[in-house]
Amino acid sequence: MKKSLAFTLLTSAVFLGCGAGDAATKTNNAADVTASYNSINKEQLTEHIKTLASDEFEGRAPSTKGEKLTLDYLTKQLTAIGFKPGNGDSFLQPVPMVSIEASSDMALSIGGKEYQYGHDMVMGSSRISDFEQLKDSELVFVGYGVNAPEYQWNDYEGLDVEGKTVVILVNDPGFATKDPALFNGNAMTYYGRWTYKYEEASRQGAEGAIIIHETAPASYGWSVVEHSWTGPQFGFVREDLNKDRVAVEGWVNSDVAKELFANAGLNFEQEKAKAAKGSYHVDMGDLTASVAVKNTVKKSTSYNFIATLPGSVTPDEHIIYTAHWDHLGKDTSKEGDQVYNGAVDNASGTAALIEVAEAFSKLPMAPERSITIMAVTAEEQGLLGSKFYAANPVIPAAKTVANINMDALNVNGRSKDVSVYGLGQSQLDDYLIVAAKKQDRVISGDPRPAAGIYYRSDHFAFANIGIPALYAKSGKEPVDEATKALRAHLDPILAKCYHNACDEYSEQWDLSGAVEDIQAFFEIGYELSHQNVWPQWSKTSEFKR
Structure with missing residues (x-):
């Protein structure tokens, strides 16, 4: 990390027009936050991905054995680090489905x-x-x-x-x-x-x-x-x-x-x-x-998973991190490999939720605003879990400061840039600019604008009810020649395995770029957690209304 957290806070304040008094409300010193930031590591991330994407979890389809195993795993991990049930006395929000x-x-x-x-x-x-x-x-x-x-x-x-x-x-x-x-x-x-x-x-x-x-x-x-x-x-x-x-x-x-x-x-x-x-x-x-x-x-009930680290000053105000826990399950009609493990999509994002939560839990003092971790169901079926939450929010939209979404993280090494899907939509971009600069990275726009990615993951449901939502991940510029060579080898494989049974964990992956992304997302959430600011939509955003 090239600059102190105080510099980050000051720069963010400049971007968003915050008062000078905001820096005085910080509850953890820079060394504490640096330690939490650095606690996010690829060894732990790897273990979480390998578990969630294992054959035992059967592709994590809604309303299956794989769902129960996934929800149990999240409950165990988040309880162990001190997060509380986010839906009253439960970690689960029922989502009636057919x-x-x-x-x-x-x-x-x-x-x-x-x-x-x-x-x-x-x-x-x-x-x-x-x-x-x-x-x-x-x-x-x-x-x-x-x-x-x-x-x-x-x-x-x-x-x-x-x-x-x-x-x-x-x-x-x-x-x-x-x-x-x-x-x-x-x-x-x-x-x-x-x-x-x-x-x-x-x-x-x-x-x-x-x-x-x-x-x-x-x-x-x-x-x-x-x-x-x-x-x-x-x-x-x-x-x-x-x-x-x-x-x-x-x-x-x-x-x-x-x-x-x-x-x-x-x-x-x-x-x-x-x-x-x-x-x-x-x-x-x-x-x-x-x-x-x-x-x-068949009618069934699936579940969104919601866990909260209550804020120390304004616990009713929340920064929400999201990822979808589900994938495509099993296809028993196939010969050979029948499990759609969904390692990249989206065991990686679900594992990132655990890493972010653990980083916040390591702070000596809880953030002033609450940090809420939400793993939603049935994204692969049309963002159903997040849509249901948006229609039945546990936390009022007016009390939700921002949404940071993590879906299909980078597994092929570090990048010089961060790709922002929907760049220019909200002031959350300004926070990401500062967090990326600390990593000697720059912001780049949507690498695939024709794909409409901003409308294809769970942040879209939050944006639709007016909550500023950020969706970003490592960009296309490799940090060095070795990473460039790795991508030349891995990228065709990853493209072929999207929504296929071969989306499995591989020892060839390099999760160092994913770690940088998660660290940047932690940084953004931390900054928002102790500032009395509410990021706004840009004047040109279709979500501003």
């Missing part, structure tokens, strides 16, 4: 040809129902499937899709054109997310919704669709049994899409180009879709 598993025994029939589940397409239903179907449902291409008045864009304008199936491109027009004046340019907006596509199709009254998968605009390969949207799909239990959703929703790969467009007398690439120029839709000739979806429906 799992809907579509039988793989289905075929999508379009234009006289049957497309196979997994290889060509993945179909399912969000309706809480044993059986849903499309039967000779007319196909309509609706471009990006966007209805955005603020962008003067409506792909459904003048279109009645009742009883029809809409075919939709993934991402949004800004990605296709790279025009900075169109939506958010190359950076994905929420309109580009697959979740929005199904939501809007449902609002429009469609019977079915099919998204066309392409690797570049989706930011992941077809294997992610094949593994992530098959098997049990979790959602919330609702009185209307999700009947307001389209009957069938799913994906087709790009080869199938090209064939369908050709059969409709359309050129796929030309239609994509038209869809990027403005509101657009076109009937797909006389093509119709038929598919029968047989579901196994």
Whole structure:
């Protein structure tokens, strides 16, 4: 550490316009905080990851043996270091859920040809129902499937899709054109997310919704669709049994899409180009879709884990650290390795929660504000745990100072930079700038703006209720040639293993970069914990309202 904590505090105060009296409220001396900061280490982090990502934990799917083992492990670790139950007298917040598993025994029939589940397409239903179907449902291409008045864009304008199936491109027009004046340019907006596509199709009254998968605009390969949207799909239990959703929703790969467009007398690439120029839709000739979806429906309860180190002065004010504990579980239909261990995604972030908590617990005096550790469920199913918490907060949003989220940490060595997803969203960036500078690092922007990462992890639910939320991790610039060589070897493996059974702990990993990130996150939380400041959203942030 190059500068004293007092320098950090002073610099943060300058960034945020704090009063000079803030530094006087510090309750631990710089040496104490340095010791806590340095207690975060890769040996402990490794052991936590290896345990959470072990075969014994069976991929940590919600409402399974793996969930119980994970929650028990977190309870044991956080209790041992003095954290208290964060939900009254319990560490757990129940999240009522329903799992809907579509039988793989289905075929999508379009234009006289049957497309196979997994290889060509993945179909399912969000309706809480044993059986849903499309039967000779007319196909309509609706471009990006966007209805955005603020962008003067409506792909459904003048279109009645009742009883029809809409075919939709993934991402949004800004990605296709790279025009900075169109939506958010190359950076994905929420309109580009697959979740929005199904939501809007449902609002429009469609019977079915099919998204066309392409690797570049989706930011992941077809294997992610094949593994992530098959098997049990979790959602919330609702009185209307999700009947307001389209009957069938799913994906087709790009080869199938090209064939369908050709059969409709359309050129796929030309239609994509038209869809990027403005509101657009076109009937797909006389093509119709038929598919029968047989579901196994099970209601269950999963849990968010919440633990708090009570503040010494204003315990009702909280800094919340989050990570999702869940992953994809087991696939017993597979031969060979059946466990989706989720070591990077997200045993790494869950382990980081324990390391941050332990660092705070080592301070001689508790921070003035409370530190809350939250491991949420069902992120992989659409941020369900964090969404449920946001709708049912244990800590009022008005008393939540900030959220710092940790998801899929860097495992390939130290970086010269820190990538901030959603850079410029809030004043939390200013705290990170100071923390990174102490490590001789600089801040860089989102390395994959087209992927819409800021809308794809649990901080998004906190941002949606107005809580400033930070999501960052090690950047792309390796600290030295050895790290560059390691990344050249590891990065292709890590990319291939995203949402695959090979996301397992490896002795080839270098967690030194992850440790630096966790230390920076600890530093930010500590600074916020003894300052009478409330970080604000930037004037340009869509979350400011």
